[in-house]
Amino acid sequence: MSVYAVELRDVVKTFHTPEGGTINAVDHVDMQIRHGEFFSMLGSSGCGKTTSLRMIAGFEWPTSGEVFIDGEPQGHKPPFQRKVNTVFQSYALFQHMTVFQNVAFGLEMDKVPPEEIKRRVGEALAMVKLTGLEKRYPRQLSGGQQQRVALARALVKRPKVLLLDEPLGALDLKLRKEMQLELKTLQREVGITFVFVTHDQEEALSMSDRIAVMSYGKVMQVGTPVEIYERPRNKFVADFIGETNLLDGTVRSVDGNSLTVFVPALNAEVRALHQGAFHAGQEVSLSIRPEKIRLVEKPTECANCFPAQVKQVAYIGADTRVIAQVVQAQLRVWEQNMVSTLDPDAYFQQNEQAWALLPPENLLALPVE
Amino acid sequence: MLQRLREDKALQGLLLIAPTLLWMIVLLIIPLILTLVVSFGRRAPDGGVIFTFTLDNYIRLLGLQPDCLNPFACFDPLYVSILFRSLSLAFNTTVIVILLAYPLAYFIARAPHERRNTFLFLVLVPLWTNFVIRVYAWMMLLRTQGAINGVLGWLAGLLGIPFTPLEMLYTPGAVLVGMVYEFLPFMILPIYTSLEKIDPSLYEAAADLGANALKTFWRVTLPLSLPGVVAGTILVFVPVMGTFVVSDLLGGKQVILVGNLIQRQFLDARDPTFGSAASLVLMVLTLIVTLFYTRKFGFGKEIVV
Numbered sequence: 001m002s003v004y005a006v007e008l009r010d011v012v013k014t015f016h017t018p019e020g021g022t023i024n025a026v027d028h029v030d031m032q033i034r035h036g037e038f039f040s041m042l043g044s045s046g047c048g049k050t051t052s053l054r055m056i057a058g059f060e061w062p063t064s065g066e067v068f069i070d071g072e073p074q075g076h077k078p079p080f081q082r083k084v085n086t087v088f089q090s091y092a093l094f095q096h097m098t099v100f101q102n103v104a105f106g107l108e109m110d111k112v113p114p115e116e117i118k119r120r121v122g123e124a125l126a127m128v129k130l131t132g133l134e135k136r137y138p139r140q141l142s143g144g145q146q147q148r149v150a151l152a153r154a155l156v157k158r159p160k161v162l163l164l165d166e167p168l169g170a171l172d173l174k175l176r177k178e179m180q181l182e183l184k185t186l187q188r189e190v191g192i193t194f195v196f197v198t199h200d201q202e203e204a205l206s207m208s209d210r211i212a213v214m215s216y217g218k219v220m221q222v223g224t225p226v227e228i229y230e231r232p233r234n235k236f237v238a239d240f241i242g243e244t245n246l247l248d249g250t251v252r253s254v255d256g257n258s259l260t261v262f263v264p265a266l267n268a269e270v271r272a273l274h275q276g277a278f279h280a281g282q283e284v285s286l287s288i289r290p291e292k293i294r295l296v297e298k299p300t301e302c303a304n305c306f307p308a309q310v311k312q313v314a315y316i317g318a319d320t321r322v323i324a325q326v327v328q329a330q331l332r333v334w335e336q337n338m339v340s341t342l343d344p345d346a347y348f349q350q351n352e353q354a355w356a357l358l359p360p361e362n363l364l365a366l367p368v369e
Numbered sequence: 370m371l372q373r374l375r376e377d378k379a380l381q382g383l384l385l386i387a388p389t390l391l392w393m394i395v396l397l398i399i400p401l402i403l404t405l406v407v408s409f410g411r412r413a414p415d416g417g418v419i420f421t422f423t424l425d426n427y428i429r430l431l432g433l434q435p436d437c438l439n440p441f442a443c444f445d446p447l448y449v450s451i452l453f454r455s456l457s458l459a460f461n462t463t464v465i466v467i468l469l470a471y472p473l474a475y476f477i478a479r480a481p482h483e484r485r486n487t488f489l490f491l492v493l494v495p496l497w498t499n500f501v502i503r504v505y506a507w508m509m510l511l512r513t514q515g516a517i518n519g520v521l522g523w524l525a526g527l528l529g530i531p532f533t534p535l536e537m538l539y540t541p542g543a544v545l546v547g548m549v550y551e552f553l554p555f556m557i558l559p560i561y562t563s564l565e566k567i568d569p570s571l572y573e574a575a576a577d578l579g580a581n582a583l584k585t586f587w588r589v590t591l592p593l594s595l596p597g598v599v600a601g602t603i604l605v606f607v608p609v610m611g612t613f614v615v616s617d618l619l620g621g622k623q624v625i626l627v628g629n630l631i632q633r634q635f636l637d638a639r640d641p642t643f644g645s646a647a648s649l650v651l652m653v654l655t656l657i658v659t660l661f662y663t664r665k666f667g668f669g670k671e672i673v674v
Binding site for chain 2: 078092093262
């Protein structure tokens with residue numbers, strides 16, 4: 001067994017645009033997906049995530065670079081010779097075949113004996129909780145059930161890697177949440193490597209072992225959900241995943257893991273974390289998540305604390321979302337509603353004066369692109 | 370009145386189908402009833418119809434004579450063989466048309482989007498010229514001194530081979546060629562439509578599950594395009610059964626089909642009663658074949674063209 005279930009080495013995929021130009025849908029991508037991992041490719045449409053998946057499946061071939069599956073270079077191998085299977089966004093079920101025939105199709109192609117086909121299809125359908133619906137046609141199933149058939153049809157072949165192209169995109173919110181949990185459980189049970197493409201960051205964060213955040217054909221960062229959210233590598237990832245406040249400034253001094261940055265909008269020097277190579281005089285962006293800024297009436301200790309005025313308040317149940325004028329910067333602040341009360345004074349009011357705390361451990365210095 | 374029309378769905382429906390319904394009653398239902406009545410009549414010496422009830426015309430069609438007691442002695446296979454010839458020609462035409470149309474429809478359906486309309490346009494161009502004129506064009510090609518023999522003779526001359534012009538016109542082969550040519554577009558279009566509707570991700574799914582191109586075609590493409598083939602078959606088989614222009618012009622006296630038989634009964638032999646009986650037998654025969662066919666291959670679903 002090789003080190004990685006799937007590896008993309010310097011992969012480029014160039015498409016021709018209708019205007020006669022070319023565009024790199026996937027632009028020098030390196031990616032290593034480990035065995036048994038739930039790996040997500042996350043990005044908005046056109047970021048190259050689906051093209052990358054299709055190159056692993058064999059529906060597209062790289063313009064340059066190489067795709068490895070279980071250590072083997074795939075070259076121009078057609079899909080039917082690859083040890084991966086795909087769950088399509090549209091499910092792509094065969095409408096003229098029953099559920100049983102759909103799931104059996106891949107095994108028939110492998111010339112598996114009929115008795116074994118029967119047994120394995122039964123097991124696969126049991127796994128996705130569709131036992132008893134063998135004789136139905138896809139059009140007689142709900143969207144969620146069709147999704148499960150697509151899943152069973154791919155899993156029954158026991159692929160090395162299962163590729164999932166936005167498989168939950170067509171389901172309504174409630175069903176989607178259910179399926180997220182089920183997919184994750186299923187993945188643990190079967191132990192197959194899942195490569196999951198999605199534009200839904202919550203979905204990616206909640207299901208994945210690791211996530212590759214992609215933009216314009218490039219991988220912006222690969223990491224665990226916690227790493228991606230708490231320690232973004234660049235402004236794009238910080239801004240794309242969740243919400244964040246960005247403050248531009250100049251590095252004054254670097255001291256181990258922390259540095260001092262002069263922020264003109266705050267007209268002050270602040271202390272912040274960093275995880276790259278920075279030097280004094282360098283332009284940086286400071287990122288701080290809205291839920292990590294504290295608004296208090298009176299600060300007890302004051303490291304990175306600034307007078308603030310509440311500009312807008314939105315009570316949304318779990319927390320109160322405030323836009324605060326902090327010196328010359330407008331910052332988004334989410335205050336968790338910790339105490340159950342009907343007293344309006346428990347929450348910030350418009351035009352109220354307060355102090356904003358920007359804890360240094362929550363301020364992350366990022367390079368300016 | 371207008372208010373009632375707004376509210377009454379049944380009345381709206383009736384109004385919508387009324388023009389066509391009227392048309393069908395006047396030009397289809399009533400003539401059909403007349404044909405049925407006439408087919409049970411007897412020919413008058415002056416070519417008119419004596420209205421009565423006799424099965425003589427149908428008995429004659431079967432190759433028997435009304436007064437003949439021994440069916441083996443007086444069996445005349447003329448009309449039965451005409452019916453059989455029509456059936457087999459329609460069958461052969463349909464099969465050849467399917468074999469020619471399917472690859473072309475497949476090619477068009479998988480061509481780039483912007484080119485498909487051009488190809489479809491080219492398929493339809495021949496229909497801009499009148500049916501009969503196009504059959505005449507085939508006469509020009511197939512004649513003894515026609516274009517094809519001309520080219521062959523010229524080639525033979527170049528190579529110094531002795532050449533006798535081929536007798537192509539007025540043969541069953543000529544009729545078959547003409548029929549195939551005439552009805553090809555009516556098969557291409559429905560097959561194209563059903564192929565074009567297939568979600569391309571199904572091909573990818575089949576490949577993903579281990580099917581090569583041939584297996585994908587056999588297990589996925591063909592079954593899903595069958596409704597188009599069924600629709601096209603009806604559009605081709607039914608008219609070929611009844612057409613008489615192609616066989617008249619390209620088959621001469623050699624190839625007589627039911628269509629020619631009916632036409633001659635009405636115009637030459639002046640026996641509308643026998644012509645009517647033949648028309649009805651043709652209709653029923655076509656209906657039976659079509660029903661049998663759609664039951665067998667249409668999956669009992671409605672045929673969407």
